[in-house]
Amino acid sequence: RYLPPLQQQQQQQAQAARDVNTASLCRIGQETVQDIVLRTMEIFQLLRNMQLPNGVTYHPNTHQDRLGKLQEHLRMLSVLFRKLRLVYDKCSENCAGLDPIPPEQLIPFVEDDSSKHEDRSAGQNRPATEERREILEVNKKLKQKNQQLKQIMDQLRNLIWEINSMLAVRS
Numbered sequence: 120r121y122l123p124p125l126q127q128q129q130q131q132q133a134q135a136a137r138d139v140n141t142a143s144l145c146r147i148g149q150e151t152v153q154d155i156v157l158r159t160m161e162i163f164q165l166l167r168n169m170q171l172p173n174g175v176t177y178h179p180n181t182h183q184d185r186l187g188k189l190q191e192h193l194r195m196l197s198v199l200f201r202k203l204r205l206v207y208d209k210c211s212e213n214c215a216g217l218d219p220i221p222p223e224q225l226i227p228f229v230e231d232d233s234s235k236h237e238d239r240s241a242g243q244n245r246p247a248t249e250e251r252r253e254i255l256e257v258n259k260k261l262k263q264k265n266q267q268l269k270q271i272m273d274q275l276r277n278l279i280w281e282i283n284s285m286l287a288v289r290s
Contacts, residue, residue, distance in 0.1 A: 155196065155199045162193065165192065169186075223246060
């Protein structure tokens with residue numbers, strides 16, 4: 120169907136507003152989480168400052184004011200959580216078609232001066248999982264050797280104790 124140019128432009132702007140950049144959504148989500156933390160801290164501060172009606176002089180106006188602030192903070196917290204859920208859902212929707220990257224590829228390697236990034240991409244460095252497996256094997260062997268050394272030290276300690284006991288009996 121035919122749309123006048125002005126109406127086409129308005130539809131394109133509305134579509135662009137709906138297709139928000141995922142990075143911008145993540146930033147909005149981060150700010151929302153920070154707002155949630157701030158509101159939660161304010162709620163705890165209000166609760167800490169509220170006095171329980173346990174026989175202490177009771178000021179109904181102050182109590183009602185604090186109760187109103189507390190309810191407002193709780194309402195805003197609920198709104199922020201709904202906003203965060205919407206941002207999360209939109210980010211998940213935007214990233215649904217992407218292939219997930221294995222966490223091992225996201226972990227940076229520590230390189231010495233002689234090796235370069237190109238060497239790693241050429242396949243000269245082993246994957247992190249194989250390296251991790253080797254580290255676990257070395258740790259297992261190290262524990263075995265430590266156990267053997269402990270046994271030898273215990274045997275030496277017992278031998279020295281027996282020698283000292285025999286020397287003490289003779290004298």
